[in-house]
Amino acid sequence: MSLFARPSSAVQIVRPDGTSGQDDSKPPRKDSVQRQCRNVMIYGSCKFQDKGCLFQHPSDADESLVQPDAATVVASAPLTAQAVNAPVFVPKSATVVPTAVDSVPPPDSVSDADYQQPDVSYEYGYPSEDPGVESLGMQMQDASLYDDQQDGHYASHYDQAVMDTFYSGTQQSFAQPLDYHLYTAPIPPNFAPSSTDIHFMPSSSSIRETLQARSHAIGISNAAGLGLPEDVSGYHTLTPLETVSKASDRRKFGNWFSTVYRAINSNDGHAYCLRRVENFRVTQSVAFAPIEAWTKLRHPNIVSIKEAFTSRAFGDNSLFVAYAYHANAKTLADAHFKSKPNGFNANGHYHFQHGYQGRGGHHSHATQAISERTIWSYITQIASALKRAHGAGLAIRTIELTKILVVGKNRLRIGSCGIFDVLSYDIHQDLAILLHDDFVMFGRLIVALCCNNPSAALQPDKYLDVVGRSYGADLKNLASFLLHGAGPPALKLQQLCDSISGRLFAEVDDAHDAVDRLEGELMSELENARLFRLICKFGFINERPEFARELRWSDTGDRYIIKLFRDYVFHQVDENGNPVVNLSHVLTCLNKLDAGAEEKIMLVARDEQSCLVVSYKDIKACMESAFNELARSGTNGAKDGYR
Numbered sequence: 001m002s003l004f005a006r007p008s009s010a011v012q013i014v015r016p017d018g019t020s021g022q023d024d025s026k027p028p029r030k031d032s033v034q035r036q037c038r039n040v041m042i043y044g045s046c047k048f049q050d051k052g053c054l055f056q057h058p059s060d061a062d063e064s065l066v067q068p069d070a071a072t073v074v075a076s077a078p079l080t081a082q083a084v085n086a087p088v089f090v091p092k093s094a095t096v097v098p099t100a101v102d103s104v105p106p107p108d109s110v111s112d113a114d115y116q117q118p119d120v121s122y123e124y125g126y127p128s129e130d131p132g133v134e135s136l137g138m139q140m141q142d143a144s145l146y147d148d149q150q151d152g153h154y155a156s157h158y159d160q161a162v163m164d165t166f167y168s169g170t171q172q173s174f175a176q177p178l179d180y181h182l183y184t185a186p187i188p189p190n191f192a193p194s195s196t197d198i199h200f201m202p203s204s205s206s207i208r209e210t211l212q213a214r215s216h217a218i219g220i221s222n223a224a225g226l227g228l229p230e231d232v233s234g235y236h237t238l239t240p241l242e243t244v245s246k247a248s249d250r251r252k253f254g255n256w257f258s259t260v261y262r263a264i265n266s267n268d269g270h271a272y273c274l275r276r277v278e279n280f281r282v283t284q285s286v287a288f289a290p291i292e293a294w295t296k297l298r299h300p301n302i303v304s305i306k307e308a309f310t311s312r313a314f315g316d317n318s319l320f321v322a323y324a325y326h327a328n329a330k331t332l333a334d335a336h337f338k339s340k341p342n343g344f345n346a347n348g349h350y351h352f353q354h355g356y357q358g359r360g361g362h363h364s365h366a367t368q369a370i371s372e373r374t375i376w377s378y379i380t381q382i383a384s385a386l387k388r389a390h391g392a393g394l395a396i397r398t399i400e401l402t403k404i405l406v407v408g409k410n411r412l413r414i415g416s417c418g419i420f421d422v423l424s425y426d427i428h429q430d431l432a433i434l435l436h437d438d439f440v441m442f443g444r445l446i447v448a449l450c451c452n453n454p455s456a457a458l459q460p461d462k463y464l465d466v467v468g469r470s471y472g473a474d475l476k477n478l479a480s481f482l483l484h485g486a487g488p489p490a491l492k493l494q495q496l497c498d499s500i501s502g503r504l505f506a507e508v509d510d511a512h513d514a515v516d517r518l519e520g521e522l523m524s525e526l527e528n529a530r531l532f533r534l535i536c537k538f539g540f541i542n543e544r545p546e547f548a549r550e551l552r553w554s555d556t557g558d559r560y561i562i563k564l565f566r567d568y569v570f571h572q573v574d575e576n577g578n579p580v581v582n583l584s585h586v587l588t589c590l591n592k593l594d595a596g597a598e599e600k601i602m603l604v605a606r607d608e609q610s611c612l613v614v615s616y617k618d619i620k621a622c623m624e625s626a627f628n629e630l631a632r633s634g635t636n637g638a639k640d641g642y643r
């Protein structure tokens, strides 16, 4: 068995080769005789080789096998004497005897044939499969890893150019399969800049802030002292979504008082939006038939319905309808008209063309007019919802400023669907009339949005000219058609779709842009998760007290490089002994480690008495072996945790 090279300026440690006669299938021995002698490693020979030293020494025959050519010895100027004597570390798993450091071709020029897949028969016989890692990965997917502040820190230290250059240059040469191929963004950043707003997506920093706020919104509850019931038919932690300070402010839904709550469903643990209609008695189960139909309808512009039920939890007969909860959603009225002066009067005296300064100091109002692109986008989304609902034989009945939610940038969802159907279940209503009413409501909504004035919806005809003057004839004609168009609802729906068909391309393009951007954002999160998993592995492996006395972790053991690598990544000091805190270095090292790069680095022991030249690929093999060992020897509970 040949383990060490001759004493020379570069001492190589090579794995046992097949000529040793050792049966690979036998369980490996763990006694010290199998350990490399540190004296040989550092000094090239061991004075005690024949005087009882327990560790492994190379035979003469072995030396001749691995003796490197003098020309291949590293002669790098900045290296210290110890560094020049650094042995090339080869994990026991490697099947190829590597040449000395400088004889390794640069990664680009290395063919796959030059590198063989690491043999899974490590000295200690660990298979390459890594169920623990895989399941840890699954766990990490669920974890929210993002931290705004951390991101700023990350950005300021992260040198993208360094990392990109490295990975573009070496990726083809990896012989071993990567766990994750995540080194390039799906679209080059120049073409999908994350710092700008696009139609359906705010800038990268805003989207993160928005998502944080949403996640926070789901967790907070301001219901203390309100005397709300603890449980309403399987929903708990009710929190009102609107604050009503006076009894006169109480909101009505049709003729009934109504309140909207966020509540958590006891069965699935998810948040829902519960609309309660007070004092409404349902006497026949047939009243819930329309809700059945609505629960089956799924559309990206309609708030989905989960269920409807009655409850006496509030002390009365209340009707409850549970909708999907969209955290921090605003109604169209809140998004566009809250705290704003009234809009234009029916004579259109206040123009709201861009740049127009209205009379009487209405400048701010004029600049807040909704852009034409946004109006058409809203129209397209509502028309799409209308098409789906009417296609299912359902009238929406809530196309109103206060019932349509803005759930993301320019994203609408029509809410409170189905509830009017229950409230009026005992009144026979002609479906055609209800469908027709949807078109009229839609027309009114367009007028109100275009006039930037909610009350314009009450007298839409008076404001049609204002719409035409401000946004052009197309919008005015569309609003007029919706308000007054005759004919069966199906035909009207078709005409509506035809009239907006030319606008659909912009909508589709913007939607695809948003998908591209989101993929980019997701990609960066995957990078975070991948690096976080690596850091976790380090945490699991390093400094375990139970390993303190194990030979493999001693400075002659094969696990020693993990310790040294940790120091190399995190504990570097500059020439004055000050800590080097360079996140870019950490990220570069971890990415190379994860990729199993062939690049070699020199790891120096803390006492500076020894150093090793190893490739990231070697370190990766070592880390995986150590982690797999840990995962296997974990308690049942820990193993379950990896699933």
Ligand SMILES: Nc1ncnc2c1ncn2[C@@H]1O[C@H](COP(=O)(O)OP(=O)(O)OP(=O)(O)O)[C@@H](O)[C@H]1O
Binding pocket: 241, 242, 251, 252, 260, 273, 303, 323, 324, 325, 326, 327, 328, 329, 330, 331, 333, 334, 402, 403, 405, 415, 416
């Ligand atoms: N599905 C939902 N997910 C999240 N929030 C919702 C949902 N439905 C309604 N909301 C929020 O609940 C609040 C109250 O809704 P509601 O429909 O009563 O609106 P409103 O503006 O109070 O209308 P009205 O004046 O007619 O009562 C609104 O702020 C709305 O954003």
